[in-house]
Amino acid sequence: MIENYQRLVLLKTSVQKTIFLFAIDKEKNQQLTINNLQLIIIPLDWLIQYGYLGLFLGSFIAATLVPLSSEGIMIALIYAGLDIKICIVVATLGNWLGSLSSFWLGYVGRMDLVEKWLKIKEEKVQKWQPKVEKYSTWMALLSWLPFIGDVMAVALGFFRCHFGKMAFFIFIGKLIRYIFWGYITFVLLKHF
Secondary structure, three states, X not given: OOOOOOOEEEEEEOOOOOEEEEEOOOOOOXXXXXXXXXXXXXXXXXXXXXXXXXXXXXXXXXOOOOOOOHHHHHHHHHHOOOOHHHHHHHHHHHHHHHHHHHHHHHHOOOHHHHHHHHOOOHHHHHOOHHHHHHHHHHHHHHOOOOOOHHHHHHHXXXXXXXXXXXXXXXXXXXXXXXXXXXXXXXXHHHHX
């Protein structure tokens, strides 16, 4: 379990409406103050407490059921002292498997389950058909994008894209995403 954190805060920029999660160091007991950001305490301590397992679960859930910042959980765990490389691998695998489960729900054509669990309407998936036909599995590289990534994964399954290629490109996209956030965290920790 991770001991050197106090709480997670949700940082929401007023301009970009981007959501990030960061940890506050318990030992320093500092409040995070950044210009133009609103701070809101959120109860995600249980994910952080379980370290790599919490990161895996949070990353999986973020790719399927709940709009959650898996990058924020990873940043908090790196800040708390966990190994950056292992965090990148664990977050990538969790998020990748979450996207594959969304793909599978689309592939089996169970739109009732997609609507119930993922809150994605069939009409929204149908809108992606021209893009899927044109770009096929290359779209999978962008499945990490907020709000539309889950729909992409479902649409790729629904329109029967090649699983191997799709899985590979989703993995690469997710890996690049977490390497980016890991690098940003490394740079910030080194300088602050």
